Amino acid sequence: MNREGCYRTRWRWLMLSVFVLLALGGCLLSVMQGVAAITPADVLQILWQPSARTADQIIWNIRLPRTLTGALVGANLALSGAILQAVMRNPLADPHIIGISAGAGLAGIVVLIVWPAYLFWMTPVAFVGAMAAAAVIYLLAWKDGIVPVRIILAGVAVSAFLGAIISGILIFYSDRVHGALLWMVGGLAASSWKDVTAIA
Incomplete structure (x- = not known):
């Protein structure tokens, strides 16, 4: 390996280490901060030797599930984006842009x-909706084979179409818009260990 290759490898490992440390620091900060401030030493002690104290209940039943849910959601979103970009060989490929998220959102809103x-x-049902949207995009983009640019263009069209359907549903069911919007935007406030298990 030449000197430039070694430099790039070291730079990548350095950046990876920095981002891992930032992620761990963010997780620790998320567990510490809240209405009841808990010091890092107390957090480590609670994680190592849990008891029945109030602070232990706050960490184990509220903050830790919320933090792990957020971390897993972020990891899954990053992974889906990286897979789409690698498959389509296009840095613009994204679940939101090409309509897969709109398919999941429409299916979820129908249930909600x-x-x-x-x-x-x-x-x-949201997963099935995402897969159905992906299948429609694939069929629309097929013409003597698949070209990544056609998939992205078909995905943008499908995303706009499904987004219009979602808006129409929200207009017709205006009395239930609040819950639907909260689900579409997402939130970690009521995250529990069931959410961590489901996402993992």
Whole structure:
């Protein structure tokens, strides 16, 4: 390996180390900060030797699940973006841009608004919606083979179409818009260990 290659490798490892440290620091800060401020030493002690104190309950039942859920969601989003960019060989490829997120959002909103009693089906139905949108995009982009640029163009069109359907549903069911918008925007406030397990 030449000197330039060694320099690039060292630079990548340095950047990776810096970002890992920043991620761990952010997780620690997320567990520490809140209405009840807890010092780093107390956090480490609670994680190592949990007890029945109030601070332990706050860490184990509220802050730690919330932090791990956020970290796993971020990792999954980064992974999906990296996979799409690698497959399509285009740095613009993104689940939001090419319509996959819109398919998941439409399926989730249909469950949330039309069948609110079946909220436990929202995650698998949203996954099916994302896969259905991906299949439609693939079919629209097929013409004697697949070209990444055609997939992105078809995805933008599908994303706009599904976004219009979502807006129409929210208009017709205006009394339930608040819950739907909260679900689309997302949040970590009520995250629990069930969410961590499902995402993991």
